[in-house]
Amino acid sequence: MIVDRIRVHPQLVHADDRDEWPWTVPCVGALLGAGVALPAPVTFLVGENGSGKSTLVEAVAEAFGLDSYGGRGGSRYASPREKSTLGERLHLDYTPHGLAMASGPRAKRRGFFLRAETAMGMMAEKQGWPGYWEERTDLMSHGEGFLTVFESMFQGPGFYVLDEPEAALSFTSSLRLVALLAELGRGGAQVICATHSPILASVPGAAVLEIGEHGIQQTRWQDLAIVDHWRRYLERPEAYLRHLL
Ligand SMILES: Nc1ncnc2c1ncn2[C@@H]1O[C@H](COP(=O)(O)OP(=O)(O)OP(=O)(O)O)[C@@H](O)[C@H]1O
Ligand SMILES: [Mg+2]
Incomplete structure (x- = not known):
């Protein structure tokens, strides 16, 4: 584990600003004060x-x-992008291991961020850069390319932040990503992953945080709404479709 809690000191958010985005989003509001614990090396946000x-x-x-x-983390080649309102104020509670990583030189901050909105551009841009992957992902299919990126970048005890990494992946490739994330968790890395995939969220031993109107709540995989919906949909699609068609 590298970070075991995330939070925002309430003094950093003026009372007038709390009626505005992003503080009006319930899961962001839930970070004010004591914040939210990250209870396992692999955490899914659903x-x-x-x-x-x-x-x-x-x-x-x-x-x-x-x-x-x-x-990557600690890259000299990082793209210039302004920090978000929340990113500027978010406090990460580091474990002793995490603190050693975060307080050292920037190069020691090992990890990877897969940003959903710019994932395609990132893959086209960073292929062949120092510290990135060598394979010609531009000559691969959408899913093959991403799987190659994941398999070369998700290695070692770093901090991996992923936003819907399942987007391009087939069922079988999603299972490979499950195995990859499970291995990262066992090897001293930390993964925080937003997903809509009940397959990904089934990584053994992972924590699942359900995000919604209530804010952020830890739950069990088998109690997730998406797991229940998928199970029932696959059993009988017409039960859902008759309300729509
Ligand atoms: N820059 C912004 N300014 C104002 N509102 C924003 C901004 N970015 C996102 N929002 C709003 O914040 C809310 C949360 O958006 P966010 O992208 O975090 O949702 P999400 O859970 O990732 O959704 P999805 O599953 O569709 O990816 C949404 O209501 C969105 O419209
Ligand atoms: Mg999103």
Whole structure:
């Protein structure tokens, strides 16, 4: 573990600003004060579209010093992008191991941020850069390219922040990513991953935080709404579709 809690000191947010984005997003509001614990080396954030997952993971990546466009930590080649309102104020509670990493030179801040909105551009741009991957991902399919990026960049005890890494992946490739994330967790790394995929969220031993109107709540994989919906949909699609068609 590198970070075991994330929070925002309430003094950093003026009372007038709390009626404005991003503080009006319930999961962001939930960070004020004691904040939220990250109870396991691999943590998934699961919730509806617009619930605030990307806002949260981008801020975590920024606060750790990962390339906020998507990319490595400690890179001299990081893309210039202004920190977000939340990223500027987010406090990461480091474990002793994490503190050693974060307080050392920037080059020691090992990790990777997969930003959902810029993932395609990041992959096109960074292929062949020092410290990135050598394989010609531009000659691969969408999913093959991302799997290659993941397999070369997700290595060793770093801090990995991922936003919907399943987007390009087939069922089988998603299982490979599950194995990769599980291995990172066992090897001293930390993963924080926003996902809509019940497959990814099933990494054994992972913590699942459900994001929604209530804020942020730890839950069990088998109690997630998406797991229940997928299970029932695959069993009987027409039960859902008759309300829509
Ligand atoms: N720069 C911004 N300014 C104002 N509002 C924003 C901004 N970025 C996002 N929002 C709003 O914040 C809320 C949370 O957005 P966010 O992108 O974090 O959701 P998400 O959980 O990642 O959704 P999805 O599953 O669709 O990726 C949304 O209501 C969105 O419209
Ligand atoms: Mg998102």
